[in-house]
Amino acid sequence: MRNPASEPNPGSESSNGGSASELRVFVRKKRGRKTIETQETKYEAEPLDQKLRGPPEIEEFGYKQVNGSFQSTVETFLSKPRFESFICDGVPLNIPTGEPPPNWEKVLEGIRKMRSTEDAPVDTMGCEKAGNSLPPKERRFAVLVSSLLSSQTKDNVTHGAIQRLLQNGLLAADTIDKADEATIKGLIYPVGFYTRKAANMKKIANICLMKYDGDIPSSLEELLLLPGIGPKMAHLVMNVGWNNVQGICVDTHVHRICNRLGWVSKSCTKQKTSTPEETREALQLWLPKEEWVPINPLLVGFGQTVCTPLRPNCGMCSVSDFCPSAFREISRSPSKSKRSSLSKKL
DNA sequence: GTCCTGGGCT
């Protein structure tokens, strides 16, 4: 409903008269086939002007519609990996650069409402309040450690570990650097992956001490060099530790939900993004910056209670009317009986 | 025991 191509319109416009309904479209497509034929529509390829040719790995052709519905075919094209973009009379029909999806404000507001009534396991980001009574430098270090510990760990467990570190004076670069790894391991237990995290804490403390005078790196790039800190955590630390919003903190929940809502896609296509990083870049193209920080806790909570990884509770979701994926079974391993009929569709 | 988790690493 949100995009003009989502309602198949079999042959209504193109069928009334031959040449009058002729429509010139240009499909930028990957090297390979030069004819496009779907069930409803046939397009014939013809070469384009030199100036319209794309980069070497891409070929561009003009396609003349022969029969069928133009509208429903756009959707088909854009869902196939081999097409990069779709242009009609010089106007791109896809939205490669940051057009906000229709109704996104209603959807966001609806999710906020749902989140205010239901209570999700994660209601405060673990590191958000980590050591906010400490001096700035120590506070930042606490935020970094807290982020590291928080993944795959319940919030109260992370909090407990931070408290124990603090009580033992082990929430600063210099003391952690000197401390025994086994001691740290014992103090942070039972956070998830405590062995690896204890080792990473030691390495991080040493790096912070050597290169940053016991403070934490203040740029995204330098944070990413720390062991155990990837894009998700780096953005979180920039947001919370430095109050410097460099990007959206995208975890699997944000990644999954944005794709279900049709909020993100691979550039110039309708395909889902395949990594959280890709999702982050696509989302940042249109989401207003004041939403960049709150979007994470909002969607994480929503993803834990309503829009769960498998079997999302679309029945109790107030924004299902706006969701292209609502009430579609999403299973990781499709059962063999239904697979053949499903795979035919796309 | 087996599956699942959520990030980072390779």
Next chain:
DNA sequence: AGCCCCGGAC
């Protein structure tokens, strides 16, 4: 894209 880490839910 697949592997790994640890614990917890079945």
